[in-house]
Amino acid sequence: MNKWIFRRFQIVCLLMLICFDAIAPADEGVKKLILPGESFLVDDHPAFIMWPASEKRKVPQPWVFYAPTLPAYPDKHEKWMHEQFLEAGIAVAGIDIGEAYGSPRAQQAFTALYEELVGNRGFAPKPCLLGRSRGGLWVSSWAVKNTDKVSGLAGIYPVFDLNTYPGLKRAAPAFEMTAEELEKQLDLFNPIAKTSALAEAGIPVCIIHGNADTVVPLHENSETLQTQYKQADKSKLCQLMVPHGQGHNFWTGFFHCQNLVEFTIERAKAGAGLKVKNSKHQQSSADTVIYKDLEYSRAGEQALLLDLYRPAESTEVVPVIVWVHGGGWKNGSKNRCPATWLVEQGYAVVSINYRLTDQAQWPAQIEDCRAAVRWVRENAAGFQLDGDHIAAWGSSAGGHLVALMGTLDAPKNEKTSSRVQAVCDWFGPTDLLTMPPNLPENGRTLEDVANSNGAKLLGKTVIEHPELAKQASAYYQVSAEDSPFLIMHGDKDFNVPLIQSQKFHDKLQEAGVSSTLIIVPEAGHGGKEFQAPEIQEAIKSFFDKHLH
Incomplete structure (x- = not known):
């Protein structure tokens, strides 16, 4: 090789080393990630990015600034949540600085990663911060000093008060102080003493935090932050969801909370200057807490999932409506649930997926419905559900299945009952x-x-x-022990003849079962007629009678 060319090659290599001195190249050994991405070093600290698919990326790239990043975090419990971010085109990034508890050292590392991502990688100038547990100390301490760089703050039982966790004695070394020295300067370093700045800056917040948390007490942390927002007349910007009876644990609801996911996606997009479209990521309201994609059973390798909608403010157990979708047993999903209006009436609504005919034949479908009811009963305490009062409601093929849920004999040796206390059958084939x-x-x-x-x-x-x-066929399963029924059917239904419901209703009454048949005038196989106020009132009255 020519000496001059070799010398130029050496110079180029040297320049590359200089340029990448602060940012080490991606290395599988830097950090193991739960989802596709890359890991690297920033100021000698392990950092990572979990990337959305290339076709979903934007310029600037919306992102979530996550904490705590430790060798074990983010972990498998959070996988579903991060999958939703990536699916929505949101990147997730974090930096591991050990047990830094929001100290100046932690803030410096946060800033270094922020500058690398925003300055060199085209990331948006305002990420949404997400802190889980002690990660709350990291994100809040950085946020109060960088309010102009934050689009929102999300949290899963986040710590804001050093006194509660880890305590001043454990936290002091991270601040290079003794516990006594830290206590004297606590107003300077304790996030909760300064988080009112977030309210004053109008930064939206969304947190889920159990009221039985003894590790990170609700009142001293998330409720105090909420109070600061109220005092600043910014209470509408702070959504705090409190699952009653839940502590500092791996309860599925913490990590499958759709409200938190929607908030984080919306704020990350807003921080990138993107408009947030009305999409599947915007389903919740302040009155409803949604838990998405909860696994209620498995069929081989296939996970069977449900969504749970619950009144946000209710502190008591609530009765449950299980919605079973239609679609000719071959189409449809839990995602479009027309029963959610009942949440405002004090009910929890569970919308389920079941195996379709391209996956399994009968009796797989009814077995899945029963498994969902059993799951509700077995998990009732965790979600504050009334496991003794469960109803089933479905349309078309879903109406067929709920009619069977109300008439079939229970399987032998069933440890948890799959019996429902009431059934609303919308134009389901019964024979x-x-x-x-x-x-x-x-x-x-x-x-x-x-x-x-x-x-x-x-x-x-x-x-x-x-x-x-x-x-x-429910028609052939009728007995005196069946659940009470409300049957609704349009008189212009050309898919499932009205006679299907009429004969079924007559047979229920002959057996002494409480049954009401409402024929909906001018209605076909579903349609707007079934959304009329008088229809909803009849449904509510029926469920009120049998579930309260």
Whole structure:
């Protein structure tokens, strides 16, 4: 190689080393991440970025500034939450400075990462900060000194008061002081003494914090911050969700709180100057706490998920409505739940996914519905649900399933009851043997019947397996011990004939079961007629009667 070329090569290599002296190249050994990203060094501290997919990235890049970053954090409990951020195009970043408890050393490292990401990597100038537990000390101490660089503050049982955790004796070494010296200067270093600056700057806050937390007491930390916002006449900017009976633990609700996720996404986008569209990430209101994608059972490797909507301000246990979606047993999901208006009436609403016909045939669908009811009962205490008062409500294929939930005998050796105390059936097929698509008549061929939704559900046509069709039809399961029913059906329904509900209602009454049939005039298979005030009032009255 020519000496001159070799010399230039040496100079280029030297310059590269100089440029990257403060920022070490990505290295798998720097930090193990729970989601795709990169790890590197900033001022000799391990740092990371968890990246959204390339097609979801923006310029400037909206991001979440996370704490605490320690060898174990972020951890598997938070994985779902961070997945939602990445899915929404939000990056997550943090820096590990050990047990620094919001000390000046921690703030310097935060600033170094901020400058690297904003100055060199095109990140937005205002991230949303997210602090879990002692991470609250990190993010709040940095935020009060950098209010112009913060778009929002989110927290999961965050610490704001050093006195409560870790205590001055444990915190003092991070501040290079004795406990006595730290106590004398506490107003300078304790975040809660200065977090009123966040309220004065109008920085929005969203926190979830249990009232039984003895490690990070609610009152001295999150409630005190909330009080500061009230005193600054900024109470609307501070949302504090308090799961009663929950402490400092790995309760699923802390990490699947949709309100917190929506807030963080919205503020991160706002910090990047992006408009926040009305999307799936904006479903909650101040009156409702939503817990998304809770696993209620597994079918092999498949996780069966539900969403739980609960009144935000209720401190008592509340009765539960389990919503089962329609879609011909082959389509649909829990994501669009028309029952959530009942939350404002004092109910919790659980919207479930179940195995569709491309995943499993009958009886998988009813087994999943029962498993969801059992999950509600087994987890009632944690979410403050009334496990003794559960109703099922569903439409079309969901109406078929909830009708069976109210009529089928309980499985033998069932440890936790899957029985429901009331059923609202919206235009569900209750007799598969007489459903028109299942029969070769009026021009339908045997091939048409074989391709019907009923045949896909059973795995065979009703002609081939009538006994199985009866087992999957509520009409043939009616007995005097069945749950009370409210049945609603449009008189212009050309998908599920009205006679399906009429015959079922008559048979329930013959068996001595409480049943009310409301025929909705001019209504087809669903539609706006089912959203009318008188329909909602009838549903509310029915549930009030049987669940309160």
